[in-house]
Amino acid sequence: MYAEKRAAMGQIATEARDEALYLILSTLGLPLDSDPTVLDRSLSAAEYAGVSQVLRRRLVEHVPAAYITREAWLGGLRFYVDERVLIPRSYFVEILPTQVDPWLKAPGRVTRVADVCTGSGCLAILLARHFKKAKVDAVDLSPAALEVAAKNVKGHRLSGRVRLVESDLLLAAPAGRYDVILSNPPYEPSGHVDRLPEEFKREPRLALDGGPDGLDLVRRLIRQAKTRLKPGGILMIEVGGGRVAFDREFGRLEPHWFHTEDGSDCVCLIQAARLGVS
Numbered sequence: 001m002y003a004e005k006r007a008a009m010g011q012i013a014t015e016a017r018d019e020a021l022y023l024i025l026s027t028l029g030l031p032l033d034s035d036p037t038v039l040d041r042s043l044s045a046a047e048y049a050g051v052s053q054v055l056r057r058r059l060v061e062h063v064p065a066a067y068i069t070r071e072a073w074l075g076g077l078r079f080y081v082d083e084r085v086l087i088p089r090s091y092f093v094e095i096l097p098t099q100v101d102p103w104l105k106a107p108g109r110v111t112r113v114a115d116v117c118t119g120s121g122c123l124a125i126l127l128a129r130h131f132k133k134a135k136v137d138a139v140d141l142s143p144a145a146l147e148v149a150a151k152n153v154k155g156h157r158l159s160g161r162v163r164l165v166e167s168d169l170l171l172a173a174p175a176g177r178y179d180v181i182l183s184n185p186p187y188e189p190s191g192h193v194d195r196l197p198e199e200f201k202r203e204p205r206l207a208l209d210g211g212p213d214g215l216d217l218v219r220r221l222i223r224q225a226k227t228r229l230k231p232g233g234i235l236m237i238e239v240g241g242g243r244v245a246f247d248r249e250f251g252r253l254e255p256h257w258f259h260t261e262d263g264s265d266c267v268c269l270i271q272a273a274r275l276g277v278s
């Protein structure tokens with residue numbers, strides 16, 4: 001087997017060793033938390049063939065690991081994924097459990113939440129589990145992505161509280177105002193998407209491309225949120241590398257930047273009052 005290009009990391013792991021171990025354990029049907037010493041043995045011919053095929057797909061064909069195993073993990077939960085959706089890796093998983101509630105008057109009484117650009121539905125599901133009394137609208141423009149989201153919502157037994165909505169941002173979302181609007185939109189500048197490694201190009205372009213400076217959808221969502229947030233509500237957006245440009249353009253909205261473990265701090269919160277909602 002000869003891999004012409006290095007395997008790109010960053011979709012499910014940052015270290016190649018971790019990703020290789022994950023792929024081998026899952027191909028052999030071993031628990032993912034197994035000690036690596038479980039592999040200190042010879043493989044049967046069938047096991048060898050299985051592992052070789054998976055490593056070939058990953059290293060030679062550059063298929064992302066999550067598309068090979070058809071699963072991704074976020075916040076300790078397992079999600080079904082395939083080429084119709086971005087592989088879940090949002091910073092919201094760090095922020096939601098501890099940093100959001102202090103911004104809400106009564107987090108326990110949040111009733112309406114929107115996850116705009118839901119993809120696999122992973123964040124809508126985390127939101128429904130966090131805000132236990134809330135109904136969550138999981139919005140995406142891509143019908144194909146919504147099929148994947150539907151599978152995950154059903155798998156996590158949340159069909160009663162998570163509604164799937166096909167819409168361009170909030171344009172066709174059900175009427176009414178939200179306590180919380182959250183979005184991990186496509187935010188890569190188009191030119192950057194053109195130069196991404198093969199693994200990332202296998203993800204839907206619609207999930208990555210945020211226009212010339214990456215902020216096309218962010219701008220539109222901020223405009224829409226003015227009429228879709230309740231007084232006291234909050235808008236939270238992940239903007240990736242667009243933080244400096246965002247601050248230049250929207251600094252007057254006094255965004256709060258959440259802290260993330262890797263120091264990128266690229267998820268912001270804007271209060272409804274700053275958008276003129278009263």
Ligand SMILES: C[S@@+](CC[C@H](N)C(=O)[O-])C[C@H]1O[C@@H](n2cnc3c(N)ncnc32)[C@H](O)[C@@H]1O
Pocket residue numbers: 085086087088089090116117118119120121122123139140141142145167168169184185186187206207208217
């Ligand atoms: C970065 S992915 C995020 C997926 C998921 N929320 C996550 O964190 O893994 C962005 C998603 O936005 C969707 N999308 C792109 N343009 C959109 C639009 N105008 N309105 C709604 N969704 C859109 C894409 O189909 C994709 O599923």
